[in-house]
Amino acid sequence: MxxxxxxxxxxxxxxxxxxxxxxxxxxxxxxxxxxxxxxxxxxxxxxxxxxxxxxxxxxxxxxxxxxxxxxxxxxxxxxxxxxxxxxxxxxxxxxxxxxxxxxxxxxxxxxxxxxxxxxxxxxxxxxxxxxxxxxxxxxxxxxxxxxxxxxxxxxxxxxGAYELHPADRYRDVDLPWEDPATFAQEPPTEPGSGWYWHRPERVVEGRSWGGELEIVSWLLMADREVARDLSAYDGCVLFLETCEELIGAEQVFRILRNMGERGMLHRFPALLMGRAKAWSFTRPQDADQKAAHAREQREAVLRALGMYAPDTMAVFDVDLGHTDPQLVIPYGGNVRVDGPGRRITVTY
The missing domain is CATH 3.40.50.10740 (Murein tetrapeptidase LD-carboxypeptidase, N-terminal domain)
Structure with a gap:
């Protein structure tokens, strides 16, 4: 490598x-x-x-x-x-x-x-x-x-090292870009709930790989830009997120299941999962629907991990990808996930 x-x-x-x-x-x-x-x-x-x-x-x-x-x-x-x-x-x-x-x-x-x-x-x-x-x-x-x-x-x-922190408030509802009034005021936000940790018993440090889940699945289907020797991912930190198309929890599970069947999922000892995008112009969900969407996505990820990577530590609702505010994640750079300390540090 x-x-x-x-x-x-x-x-x-x-x-x-x-x-x-x-x-x-x-x-x-x-x-x-x-x-x-x-x-x-x-x-x-x-x-x-x-x-x-x-x-x-x-x-x-x-x-x-x-x-x-x-x-x-x-x-x-x-x-x-x-x-x-x-x-x-x-x-x-x-x-x-x-x-x-x-x-x-x-x-x-x-x-x-x-x-x-x-x-x-x-x-x-x-x-x-x-x-x-x-x-x-x-x-x-x-x-x-x-x-x-x-x-x-x-x-x-x-x-060097840069410690990530969860957002106190975040925005999920988008505003129309064609309307000048959109840019004249601060967009509405809602309270953040911090990160949700699964199996935080250890510290994992390694190169990052992943991105938007749907695009990762397309790369896997096309067999493009995926290492031929899957041992290249051993010890890496997987990070994933979903977009405004609001794919369902079952599709999230199936993509991860197929990564498991390919022999990939268990190679990542830690997963950072971005806050689930839960609103779009085509599906303007209310607060209860958004909460259900995020909960069901988390359950789908945990189900896949339970089947294929039961020892993997996971952190949910990380402010990466299709969310606002957004934290930049080095792709291929070093990421340290400190479970006991509940800290995430990246190297820029």
Whole structure:
């Protein structure tokens, strides 16, 4: 297994590539996108650099791969961030030049469908960063969530250990991006309930792997960016989360069951499970429905672990993935899960 490489970090004043390797939604929703660019400039001191498909819907997989190559090989660009996710980035992967990217490692930030590129970088031996898109986290209405801002700033500019903390309050209900009024006020939040620990008897420390559960399942089905020798995952920390499509608990169980049948699940001695996304515009669930959705998802995960990885420690409702605020998780980097101390520390 290739020793993981943390790429050199940018500094304030540097250029950062903004790409749309999944979907060019900045064309349809310019308000959160422009706000995100403004915050990159004013709050982080970085100069965004756009590419031909960044603001264009309908770009081909080849065109998006060309933008990825251009972003990684430009010597004046010091980091790369996705505008947003999508649902077909897996079609971009065959067009990527592994040796070219391996020869030009850079910090890449993204999540959701960008799990594809993060898994690709993992196979290249390059540590990526699961979290922080331009349109969602940087383009958040009102202001960036402080927990998100601190995590992103640390991941962007610093190295070393960073302790994660649960959010006191979080947001699950989204607001319409086409309405300017959305961005004029702080979005409503609700109280957080902390992390839920399962089997916290030990300390686990290892490289991280995972991402959005649905995308992980697609990679497994397509047999892409998954290690041929499954022992590569021995001792790693698995992290997973679900998106606004609100897949049901039974589907969550089946994906994990199939990972178990493949001989993968038991290799991870610890699992970080993101807070279950429980509201969407197509399924605007009330408080009781949201609570049931999250509870049933947790039960499904625990059922799969009980069958295939009974010794695995799990932490639920971690603020990663499709939630606000959001903590950046190094993808392929070091994660320490201290069960007795109820602490999670990542290495940026």
């Amino acid at each position: 290739i020793e993981p490489l943390y790429p050199p970090k940018p500094s304030p004043g540097d250029r950062i590539a903004v790409i749309s390797p999944s979907r060019g939604l900045p064309e349809l929703f310019p308000l959160p996108y422009e706000l995100g660019l403004e915050r990159l400039r004013k709050e982080f001191g970085l100069e965004p650099v756009e590419y031909p498909s960044t603001r264009r819907m309908g770009s081909t997989p080849r065109e998006r791969a060309d933008d990825i190559h251009a972003a990684f090989t430009d010597p004046t660009v010091k980091a790369v961030i996705a505008s947003i996710g999508g649902d077909d980035q897996i079609t971009v992967l065959p067009h990527l030049d592994r040796e070219l990217i391996r020869a030009h490692p850079k910090p890449f930030f993204g999540y959701s469908d960008n799990t594809n590129l993060l898994a690709y970088l993992w196979q290249c031996g390059i540590v990526g960063f699961h979290g922080a898109s331009v349109m969602c986290e940087l383009g958040r209405p009102g202001a960036m969530a402080p927990l998100t801002e601190r995590s992103l700033r640390a991941a962007l500019f610093t190295s």
